[in-house]
Amino acid sequence: MKIVMVTGGQSCGKSTFAQKTAENISGKRVYVATAQAFDQEMEIKIQKHIEEREDKFDTIEEPLELDQAILKTKEYDVVLLDCLTMWTSNIILNNENNEEAAVEKYLNNFLKSIEKLKNHSNIQKLIIVTNEVGWGIIPGNKLSRIFARLLGTVNKKIAKISDEVYMMVSGIEVKIK
Template identity: 35%
Template sequence: MNHLFVIGGARSGKSGYAQQRAETCGLSPVFVATAQAFDAEMTDRIARHRADRGPEWQTVEAPLALPETIAAHATPDRVLLVDCLTLWVTNLLMAERPIPAACDALTQAIEQAQGPVILVSNEVGWGIVPDNALARRFRDEAGFLHQRVAKTVPEVQLVVVGLPMRLK
């Protein structure tokens, strides 16, 4: 299996599709979580997702250190499933980290990964222009990152209403 980028809207089925691809590739699955539980709803959501994956999955939390996590865990006997890049961009924004440098490090980590990496993200560019500077910056940074990741990996799937459509 090669690297894969799975993108789609909220509740499009992209995470389920990415999980199915990881589980059927024959390698040991590692879930790289970028989410942070800042409230009870998110804590419950994370617990549900963890239970849905099953005991064969190892989970590694990487809310900020995503490139380093990929470098440390991408081995030929594992498949990494990173879910999701838009939460990672949010975390970088909130921590006031330099996003272009982090994106450089991420694409380099993907290119150098010794095993397959599946990256999941939310398409954020199909809506209206946000009404505030922070939301516009988020949309722009996520869009730039998506373009870079799509250029870096050999396969890109857009998932809409549970149906994957191969873009690359």
């Protein structure tokens, strides 16, 4: 199983690039979605992603337990996980005042599940989408600083186990690993 991480800023083409990469692999595809629609804007964004996938992917929706969701994908040829940013946010919002320990626990469980799949699945590629959020000014509130720091930790650990890492810049992919 080859692990591909796609990162970049907001609305820079990460999901589009990841989806096209997944569609270039023949066989069964699954989309693991972590987003939750808490407002109308997010509902529209989720609906847009669903429409873009058409009928080319099965979908597993899981906002928190990625370790369990990813184990359900072992019969697929390609897995597209979108995205670690929303997943990290979900963990933080569900574990107020215990964010760091919660992110560490969920991330370690997820990494163990990926390891289990490496030699015991049909998966050719696991494509993981995330965001780079730490390139701007230091956030002005504590929760935003916690989020930026913890997402950075998640991204570093996923990049380390990835075979390829792409940074999206203005809709252009740049291979960095």
